[in-house]
Amino acid sequence: MNPLLQINNLSLHFIAESGTVNALKNITLAVNKGEVVALVGESGSGKSVTSLSILQLLPSPPAKFTTGTILFSENGTDVSDLLKRSRHEMQDIRGNKIAMIFQEPMTSLNPVLTCGDQVMEAILLHKKVSKTAAKQQTISWFEKVKLPTPVAVFDRYPHQLSGGQKQRVMIAMAMCCEPALLICDEPTTALDVTVQKTILQLIKELQEQLNMGVIFITHDLGVVAEIADRAVVMYKGEIVEQNTVKEIFTNPQHPYTKALLACRPVNHERGKRLPVVSDFLGEKIEKSILNTEVKKPEGSEILLSAQNLSVWFPVNKTLFGKASSYTKAVDAVSFEVYKGETLGLVGESGCGKTTLGRALLRLIEPTSGKIIYNGVDLTAKKRNELRSLRKEVQIVFQDPYSSLNPRITIGAAIAEPMKVHGILPTDKQRKDKVTELLEKVNLKAEHFNRYPHEFSGGQRQRIVIARALALNPSFIVCDESVSALDVSVQAQVLNLINDLKKEFGFTVIFISHDLSVVRYISDRILVMNMGKIEESGNADAIYFTPQSDYTKKLIASIPKGLPVR
Numbered sequence: 334m335n336p337l338l339q340i341n342n343l344s345l346h347f348i349a350e351s352g353t354v355n356a357l358k359n360i361t362l363a364v365n366k367g368e369v370v371a372l373v374g375e376s377g378s379g380k381s382v383t384s385l386s387i388l389q390l391l392p393s394p395p396a397k398f399t400t401g402t403i404l405f406s407e408n409g410t411d412v413s414d415l416l417k418r419s420r421h422e423m424q425d426i427r428g429n430k431i432a433m434i435f436q437e438p439m440t441s442l443n444p445v446l447t448c449g450d451q452v453m454e455a456i457l458l459h460k461k462v463s464k465t466a467a468k469q470q471t472i473s474w475f476e477k478v479k480l481p482t483p484v485a486v487f488d489r490y491p492h493q494l495s496g497g498q499k500q501r502v503m504i505a506m507a508m509c510c511e512p513a514l515l516i517c518d519e520p521t522t523a524l525d526v527t528v529q530k531t532i533l534q535l536i537k538e539l540q541e542q543l544n545m546g547v548i549f550i551t552h553d554l555g556v557v558a559e560i561a562d563r564a565v566v567m568y569k570g571e572i573v574e575q576n577t578v579k580e581i582f583t584n585p586q587h588p589y590t591k592a593l594l595a596c597r598p599v600n601h602e603r604g605k606r607l608p609v610v611s612d613f614l615g616e617k618i619e620k621s622i623l624n625t626e627v628k629k630p631e632g633s634e635i636l637l638s639a640q641n642l643s644v645w646f647p648v649n650k651t652l653f654g655k656a657s658s659y660t661k662a663v664d665a666v667s668f669e670v671y672k673g674e675t676l677g678l679v680g681e682s683g684c685g686k687t688t689l690g691r692a693l694l695r696l697i698e699p700t701s702g703k704i705i706y707n708g709v710d711l712t713a714k715k716r717n718e719l720r721s722l723r724k725e726v727q728i729v730f731q732d733p734y735s736s737l738n739p740r741i742t743i744g745a746a747i748a749e750p751m752k753v754h755g756i757l758p759t760d761k762q763r764k765d766k767v768t769e770l771l772e773k774v775n776l777k778a779e780h781f782n783r784y785p786h787e788f789s790g791g792q793r794q795r796i797v798i799a800r801a802l803a804l805n806p807s808f809i810v811c812d813e814s815v816s817a818l819d820v821s822v823q824a825q826v827l828n829l830i831n832d833l834k835k836e837f838g839f840t841v842i843f844i845s846h847d848l849s850v851v852r853y854i855s856d857r858i859l860v861m862n863m864g865k866i867e868e869s870g871n872a873d874a875i876y877f878t879p880q881s882d883y884t885k886k887l888i889a890s891i892p893k894g895l896p897v898r
Contacts, residue, residue: 335406336363337546343401356382358570369547371557374567376791380550384516389423407513429459432512434520436790440734442491448502449487459510474505497682514546526890555892566590596824598853607824637670642702644692662688664864675841677855685864686844690810724754727801729814733793737785744781747800770799791818812844852876860884
């Protein structure tokens with residue numbers, strides 16, 4: 334009996350103006366029916382390129398396969414090399430026999446079609462059913478992936494859903510045709526821990542019911558321990574180790590695997606410098622790492638306060654266009670942020686975290702309430718009066734790809750706000766500053782002239798962090814700023830935020846669904862639930878002795894992983 338998928342000695346390079354980039358080097362791995370194989374490794378290690386190769390989704394040129402085969406056998410007997418399939422034959426395979434959940438749901442969904450229509454399209458393409466039956470199946474899948482009000486979500490457009498809800502639509506779309514092989518490229522990255530747990534259980538249940546093979550790409554080793562049977566560790570386009578999950582966790586052989594396991598914030602004291610991959614491999618990657626703890630804010634000077642802040646969105650309107658009901662995304666929230674502190678903001682997808690973060694910067698207009706920043710009422714300011722404030726306050730957005738202009742290089746994107754606000758007198762000095770920032774977030778000087786599409790998801794996330802730091806702001810809102818990063822790069826970025834905080838003294842609101850990361854980096858934590866503050870307090874107190882049942886549920890849902898020897 335043949336494996337469901339067998340990749341043999343696969344090598345791939347990209348032809349670029351600057352030369353040839355070897356993306357995969359002699360990759361060999363197998364996936365059997367009913368087996369979950371996790372692909373683990375840093376951003377840019379070749380995980381996503383491997384998955385895109387299976388479905389022949391890499392444009393050629395610049396991609397060129399030099400050696401290897403990708404053998405697919407749905408029934409265990411008939412074997413087909415996917416690299417030799419025509420474009421028309423691959424169309425029948427994609428979404429039907431092999432389906433994929435992509436890394437960035439915000440850019441994978443069509444903004445001009447409703448979510449229901451997009452899932453229905455996949456069902457109608459591959460199944461011989463009526464439109465009515467396809468609609469019923471779509472709503473049924475929306476229920477299975479725990480979307481709130483599935484019938485209403487059917488008629489909503491992607492921009493009307495939260496990041497986590499969009500991810501669940503993508504999961505429904507991938508699973509609706511019951512494929513033999515499911516490729517999950519960071520499918521739970523945008524999800525809070527409780528929904529993540531539900532989705533992982535759902536994937537596992539469906540995989541067992543359908544005897545489906547799964548390739549699960551993730552940077553979260555806790556998730557690997559929860560769902561996978563075997564783990565394949567990738568580094569710089571090569572497989573450095575593969576074994577059962579238990580063996581990988583309890584007896585890692587390669588220094589790189591040991592490094593990945595050691596980088597998880599859950600294993601470390603709050604504020605202590607996190608180890609990074611370079612510590613284990615003897616490579617000098619990071620610069621200006623200061624081995625210090627996060628300092629608690631000195632004194633009690635309030636930098637920003639929200640007073641009864643509400644953001645309501647109209648849902649239904651009367652015949653005369655007046656709103657008859659609202660979604661209360663943020664509902665009469667009040668809190669303070671002290672100078673120099675890191676305030677963590679956690680909660681489930683759709684609880685109002687991102688809306689609150691954007692409302693504080695007036696990127697979304699509040700319905701009522703006040704925002705006082707440095708003694709100034711921002712809600713009383715007109716939009717044109719806020720321009721000078723933009724230099725002081727910055728945001729790192731949740732989806733790095735949609736927040737970068739695809740037509741300008743990343744160097745120009747980082748330098749642009751510096752030019753607008755008159756920072757540094759010449760283009761040459763600004764370019765030098767951008768190069769310095771790129772190196773601080775573990776990118777290289779030669780990346781200056783590359784475009785956003787030439788980077789992995791994790792690398793794009795680091796680019797937008799560098800752009801936010803370019804203006805030396807006093808206050809930064811980080812909206813899921815490390816959610817797309819693998820554990821080693823996440824460790825570097827968390828260390829970097831702590832270092833820069835010590836150097837520049839800025840204040841941070843850190844929004845995340847990952848409570849272990851929030852506890853590690855925050856002085857205080859606010860827990861949000863359905864638009865309101867559920868609980869607040871010292872980071873360790875919230876994490877280790879939560880009072881609210883909701884907070885206890887969030888903490889119980891965190892993937893702990895296997896104990897490391």
